[in-house]
Amino acid sequence: MKNRFLLLAGLLLFMCFSAQAQVRKVSSLRSPNGTTLIELGIRDQQDLVYRISFNHKPAVLWSLLGLRLHNYKTDKVVNAQPGKTTSVRSSFRWPLGETSYVDNSYNALTLQCKTTGTPYQLSVRVYNGSIAIRYRVDLKSGSTRLEEELTEYNLASASTVYQYHEESLFRPLKLDSLTGICDQPATLVQKSGLYLSIGEADNRNYTKCVFVHGKDKNSLKLQFYTDTVGRDKQVTIDTAVTFDKSLLSPWRTISMSTNAVGLHNFSQLNLKLVEPSNTNLENIRPGKVFRVPISTEGALEGVDFAAKMNFQYIMLDAGWYGAEFRTTSDPTQPIPTVNIPKITNYARSKDIGVILYVNYVGLKAKLDTILPLFKKWGVSGMKFGFIDGGTQQGLAWLDQAVKKVNDYGFVLNVHDHYKPTGTSRRYPYHLSQEGIRGDENSPDAFHNMVLPFTRFLAGPADFTFCFPNAKSDFAKNLKVSKGQQLALTVVYFDPLQAIFWYGKAGDYQDEKEIEFFKYVPTVWDDSKYLDGKIGEYISVARRKGETWYMGNAAGLIAWRSSIPLSFLTPRKEYIATIYEDDEKKGILKREVTVTSQSQLDINLKAKGGQALIIRPKIRETR
Incomplete structure (x- = not known):
């Protein structure tokens, strides 16, 4: 009977797959x-x-x-x-x-x-x-x-x-x-x-x-x-x-x-699948981005906050040169309350770069003019807004525009519906793009747990994290826990990662809750996708130097599991600092010693998450 079943199965497989006739x-x-x-x-x-x-x-x-x-x-x-x-x-x-x-x-x-x-x-x-x-x-x-x-x-x-x-x-x-x-x-x-x-x-x-x-x-x-x-x-x-x-x-x-x-x-x-250019990759600086209020004072305060948080950039978003969709708004002319050279000079003194947003209207009219001007102002990067990332005409224009930005050495983030197809290898200053339903659009935990298995397979995405603070919990936007927000900065890959999207510098006072953001990198030496199920949960570990970072997150149902830490170097001890949700909608921090033989017990509530920093243990010398 078993042989007959195998013969029938083989015949059906041959019939459906061959069609040799x-x-x-x-x-x-x-x-x-x-x-x-x-x-x-x-x-x-x-x-x-x-x-x-x-x-x-x-x-x-x-x-x-x-x-x-x-x-x-x-x-x-x-x-x-x-x-x-x-x-x-x-x-x-x-x-x-x-x-x-x-x-x-x-x-x-x-x-x-x-x-x-x-x-x-x-x-x-x-x-x-x-x-x-x-x-x-x-x-x-x-x-x-x-x-x-x-x-x-x-x-x-x-x-x-x-x-x-x-x-x-x-x-x-x-x-x-x-x-x-x-x-x-x-x-x-x-x-x-x-x-x-x-x-x-x-x-x-x-x-x-x-x-x-x-x-x-x-x-x-x-x-x-x-x-x-x-x-x-x-x-x-x-x-x-x-x-x-x-x-x-x-x-x-x-x-x-x-x-x-x-x-x-x-x-x-x-x-x-993309032929590289001869761009020197060592000159390109990835990093974390803080969006600042549209004023000189707000930008200077943002620079101080970015330096304090070990971020690499601040960004002036739409509005710094007027209403972005009006043809009369000129990206060579900041509004009176914004002094770009003053902002860039102060930012440079703190080793912080400045990224400027320009809408598609302004880009098509003034791109060749603003590139040398931005270089003169001391700008470090650009963000394109509302580009046409769908039609042949739009994609052809974008390819040439990205090449020009790359040649000027500006890091670039292309926003709205454009998704990557690997051309960042040809134009490596093009670090990120949107093409995603991010935090500002109120996604739930199911959506968050689908993204790693879908959109992120194409390449980096700017998720625009909306982390709550004492003055605003961004309830309209945030449908997951703080622990999940921390975890997703590891799970989601983005070399130019925007954090505190709707927040202001003075609103973040709880150092313990935001400490993880100080340390998490945006590019990696190695990555391990440890466990996951589409829409339900995911565990990702990434290494920078000798330090590992780990993000674990759950969808709309709780997740309990045990993850082997076998990716760690054998016969070496590590200190794992764990940031996870407490019972008061805050962040609990604890430390444990682990090795490559250890198992991490996962016990996440629905919509929850935890983030880890796993550092080699330093032995005391006498």
Whole structure:
């Protein structure tokens, strides 16, 4: 009976995954460790298709590839010739990330696709657990309009998708019930237990595609940048995506893991898929940011508070040069109550940098003028506001603008709906961006526990932490405990992390409650995602030098567990300083001695959290 069952299961697997009678295979490529396989073929003598297996099990069934161009016939492939397989085994230094070195090992090939019209190239890379593909078309003459990208994702089993759009809440639902759109990266959990993150890398001048339900029951396909109008209506914004002389698409990425926290093995994948510039990374200063009142006096007080808290920057947000959306507001002319040179001079004396916000209106009108002016004023960084991070026109403008800011050596934070695709490796002064429903938008603990497994897989995000104080608990905005706020500064990765978003310098008097913020770094030498379940809980440990920081947080239900501290150096003692919620909505601080053999007992209430600093124990000498 058992043998009959195994035979039947094998037959069904073969039938659902193969469809060999319809597809002529032309190439295949495995990852360096052999666990990840992509196969490429031609279906019905005209469709270029691919399928993916992970750990020898189907993940994506035969799915369509290709582009449909106006006046260039590229959608029907009659032959495909694979080039020589290239094996890359390397790493690169990245002092601005979750790890100081990034492994970049993969196998690659290029498929030369002959069509009924214009040929094109399909580049393929296979990492351990990830697939990346992109298109290149060299146009014979003139320009063309991209009518549709045909890439689809036919998943091997029923799946749950965590649907969201830009800065919205998340909605987990069955993929076969998906209506409307879902942003990239999209996280899906297959019935088989496989976790997938589907996204894009190196989008400089294409369009921001979104996902919609495909033609099959468990499938997704791409649609040009689409926005939501009203409650339910979706409107495609980018209807004319054009290219001149050549077309280079973003990388389309698929990453797979057998558990949720394993998806974070790929949170720096986008960086690997972008060619670096020759920018000196050692000159770039990440750090924590304090937003100050819009006045010279408020900024000077903010500088003192930032220095006291071991922050690296203050920021003057919208309003320092007038109403941000008015064309008459000039970012070369501060309002009378703001003296930028006085602020920057004082900040420099305290080793604090100054970041200035400029709205898209002012950026488009004055970017080339304000860059040298800001340098003259002694400004250290910029924040872009309300940019167009969706259309081809907006992304192309942003790419050139970020390059200019990078060349001037200003750290940069791009706000509103733009999400990263790894281009910070090309322009490394671009440290952060929003593209997230952050603290100022009142997310709950469920939302907070979904973010690490979704949006943060694309790259850093500015969550704009709203930590309460004695004068204001920000009840409208804060739906989780203080302990969770502390923990999330470790869990969420952001090299330019804004803390005390709505707070004022004089309002924070309880040193014990905010002490953790003095020490927590924003970039790391190593990161370990220890445990987690989407929407429910997470535990993350990160190392800077010899010191480890740990964040544990719970969703809408309590979390009890035990976490091994095996990431610590063996035969070495550490002092763990634990900051956690007390019974009076405050922070309790305690210390324990731990080793790599220790277990940390987790006992968090719903919406709670704890943050740890684990320092090597200093032995007294006689």
